[in-house]
Amino acid sequence: MPEAVKNMLEVKGVYKTFNPGTVNEKRALNGLELTLADGDFVTVIGSNGAGKSTALNAIAGVWPVDAGKIFIDGEDVTGLPEYKRARYLGRVFQDPMTGTAATMEIQENLALALRRGQRRGLRQGITQKEKDQFREMLRTLDLGLEDRMTAKVGLLSGGQRQALTLLMATLKKPKLLLLDEHTAALDPKTAEKVLNTTESIIRESHLTAFMVTHNMKDAIAHGNRLIMMNEGRIILDVAGEEKKRLTIKDLLDKFAELSGSSITNDSVLLA
Amino acid sequence: MNVLLSFVNSLPGACGQGLAWGLMAIGVYLTYKILDVADLTVDGSLATGGAVCGVLIVMGVNPWVAMLAAILAGMLAGLVTGLLHTACGIPAILSGILTQLALYSLNLRIMAIGDTAKTKATLALSVDRNPLLVSSRFVRELSLRNPILLLAIIVAAAIGLLYWFFGTELGCSIRATGANQNMSRAQGINTDKNKVLGLVVSNGMVAMSGALLAQYSGSVTIDMGRGAIVIGLAAVIIGEVLLDKVFRNFALKLLASVIGAIIYYAVITLVLRLGLESTDLKLLTALVVAVFLTVPNWKEKFFTKAKKEVKTDA
Structure with missing residues (x-):
C-alpha cells in the first residue's frame, strides 16, 4: 500500500x-x-x-x-x-511592528524565537553558540543585519523587520x-x-x-x-x-x- | 550660606533615604518600563513590607528573616494584582488600585499582630531596643553601622540578581511580553503568566524597600506608601532623563533609577531647607513628574513639526 x-x-x-x-x-x-x-x-x-x-x-x-x-x-x-x-506555527503579520519586539536586540528576538514551544526556565536567554548561528542565518538574508546583531529591532526598516520575522517564524521548523x-x-x-x-x-x-x-x-x-x-x-x-x-x-x-x-x-x- | 551648609550636612540622609527608595524605584522600573504596566499596588505593598518587617522585628524575629517575610508578603500582593488583571480581566491600573485599597485594611491588621488592639496605624522601632539592620541615626557616622554601607550592598545585590534574572530565558520572555504581546504569544510565550510574574517580582522589591525604610526611619505608618508610585516614577524618570544616554546596559539602567531616587531626595532636602513645608512635598513631586512626563511628548511634537517643515521647503 x-x-x-x-x-x-x-x-x-x-x-x-x-x-x-x-x-x-x-x-x-x-x-x-x-x-x-x-x-x-x-x-x-x-x-x-x-x-x-x-x-x-x-x-x-x-x-x-x-x-x-x-x-x-x-x-x-x-x-x-x-x-x-x-x-x-510560524507566523508573519501584516504590520512589520507586530512580529518583533522593537525594544529588544536583533539577537534577543531570534533567541526568543529559537525557544518557541519550549519551557523557558532559568538557563541563559542567549548563548555564544546561538549568536554565531544567528550571524550565519542573518547573512543569508543579505540585509547586512549580521553586523547589527545587538541593534534594537526598532531601528530597522519595515522590510528588514519582515525578513527578520520570517527568519524567526522558521528558525524552529x-x-x-x-x-x-x-x-x-x-x-x-x-x-x-x-x-x-x-x-x-x-x-x-x-x-x-x-x-x-x-x-x-x-x-x-x-x-x-x-x-x-x-x-x-x-x-x-x-x-x-x-x-x-x-x-x-x-x-x-x-x-x-x-x-x-x-x-x-x-x-x-x-x- | 547657612542654607547651603545645612543642605550639605543633610546629604548623607538624602543618600540613605534615596538608596532605600531606590529599591522601590527599581520595582517601579520593572513594571512601568519593562512590563509596560502602571502598577498602583506599590502604594500598599510598600507599607505592607514595612508592617510585616516591623511587626516581626518587634516580636523578636531576626531582622533578615523579617525582611524576607516582608518581601514574600509584597510578592503575594503582586500576585493578587496580577491575577485580578489576567485571570479576572480587570484593567491593570484598576487591579492595582483594588489591591492597594485592600492592603490599607490589611496593613492596619498586620501592624496590630501581637498587640491587644485590633488595628494599629503606627508602629515604632528603635535601634536601642530592636536589632535593626539600618538606622538613620548613624547616617553621618564613619563606621560599619552607617546605614549607607549596608543599603548600598543590598541595592547592588538586588541589581545583580535582577540583571541575571532578566538575562535568563524566563526573564527575556518577560521583557518580550512588555515589549510586544502579539509577538510574544506567537513565539509561544504565556503573556498572562509573565505579567503576573513581573508584578510579583516588582512588588517583592517594593516591599523590601518598605522593610528597609521602616528600619531606617524607625517607624512604620499606615501612610508610608501614600504616593509612593509617584516618587518611584519620579526616580525612574529623573534617572532616565539624566543617564539614559550614558547607561545602556540593563544593570546600569536599574542603577539609574536608584541614582534618580537619591537625586530626588537631595532635591527634596534642598527645598525643605529653603523653607517649604514637608506637607507641600506631594504637590512638588506631582509637579516634577508631570513636567518630566510632558517634556518628551512635547519634544516629539516639536521635532516632527520641524521635520515636516524641512520637507515642504525642499
Whole structure:
C-alpha cells in the first residue's frame, strides 16, 4: 500500500461570528473546510471581509472558534490557547511592528524565537553558540543585519523587520507557516524581495504554508495551490497544473461567477 | 550660606533615604518600563513590607528573616494584582488600585499582630531596643553601622540578581511580553503568566524597600506608601532623563533609577531647607513628574513639526 500523504492542517466546519447579538454582528467564518497536505504552499485570496485573515487567526488560535475543529498534524488544537499552538506555527503579520519586539536586540528576538514551544526556565536567554548561528542565518538574508546583531529591532526598516520575522517564524521548523499579507505594508521593491525570501525559505525547509494576500499576481505566481474565499467559505480551490495556467482574468471571472456578485472592488483584488 | 551648609550636612540622609527608595524605584522600573504596566499596588505593598518587617522585628524575629517575610508578603500582593488583571480581566491600573485599597485594611491588621488592639496605624522601632539592620541615626557616622554601607550592598545585590534574572530565558520572555504581546504569544510565550510574574517580582522589591525604610526611619505608618508610585516614577524618570544616554546596559539602567531616587531626595532636602513645608512635598513631586512626563511628548511634537517643515521647503 502506498504511504498516505500526511495532512498538516485540517479545518473542519469552523464557524466564527464577531460581536454576536449586536448591530455589528459579523459572521466571519461560515463552516470553513480546509485540508492542507504536508508541503502544500497555499495562497489565499478574496475581497475585504471574505474571511482570509479570520481563517488564519482561527488556525493560530487568536480567539476560540464558535464551532468546528482544527487539527495540526493530526492533533486536535481547537482548545489550545494561542501561545500553546505557537509550538506548531510560524507566523508573519501584516504590520512589520507586530512580529518583533522593537525594544529588544536583533539577537534577543531570534533567541526568543529559537525557544518557541519550549519551557523557558532559568538557563541563559542567549548563548555564544546561538549568536554565531544567528550571524550565519542573518547573512543569508543579505540585509547586512549580521553586523547589527545587538541593534534594537526598532531601528530597522519595515522590510528588514519582515525578513527578520520570517527568519524567526522558521528558525524552529514550524508544522505550518502562517503569512498574513506580510508584504502588504511594504513598498513594491521591498515586498518582492521579502516574497522571494519567503519562497526560498519555504522551499528549502519543505514547509507547509498558508499565505493570505491581496495581490492576485503573487497568489498565482507562488505556491502549489490557490484558494479564493468569500463570506467565510472557500469558493475556489485549484492546485497543480490548473493553478499554473490561471490568469488574473480567470480569477476575476471565477469570483464573479462563484460568488454570484459582480466584482465591485477590483481595485482591492488587484492591489 | 547657612542654607547651603545645612543642605550639605543633610546629604548623607538624602543618600540613605534615596538608596532605600531606590529599591522601590527599581520595582517601579520593572513594571512601568519593562512590563509596560502602571502598577498602583506599590502604594500598599510598600507599607505592607514595612508592617510585616516591623511587626516581626518587634516580636523578636531576626531582622533578615523579617525582611524576607516582608518581601514574600509584597510578592503575594503582586500576585493578587496580577491575577485580578489576567485571570479576572480587570484593567491593570484598576487591579492595582483594588489591591492597594485592600492592603490599607490589611496593613492596619498586620501592624496590630501581637498587640491587644485590633488595628494599629503606627508602629515604632528603635535601634536601642530592636536589632535593626539600618538606622538613620548613624547616617553621618564613619563606621560599619552607617546605614549607607549596608543599603548600598543590598541595592547592588538586588541589581545583580535582577540583571541575571532578566538575562535568563524566563526573564527575556518577560521583557518580550512588555515589549510586544502579539509577538510574544506567537513565539509561544504565556503573556498572562509573565505579567503576573513581573508584578510579583516588582512588588517583592517594593516591599523590601518598605522593610528597609521602616528600619531606617524607625517607624512604620499606615501612610508610608501614600504616593509612593509617584516618587518611584519620579526616580525612574529623573534617572532616565539624566543617564539614559550614558547607561545602556540593563544593570546600569536599574542603577539609574536608584541614582534618580537619591537625586530626588537631595532635591527634596534642598527645598525643605529653603523653607517649604514637608506637607507641600506631594504637590512638588506631582509637579516634577508631570513636567518630566510632558517634556518628551512635547519634544516629539516639536521635532516632527520641524521635520515636516524641512520637507515642504525642499
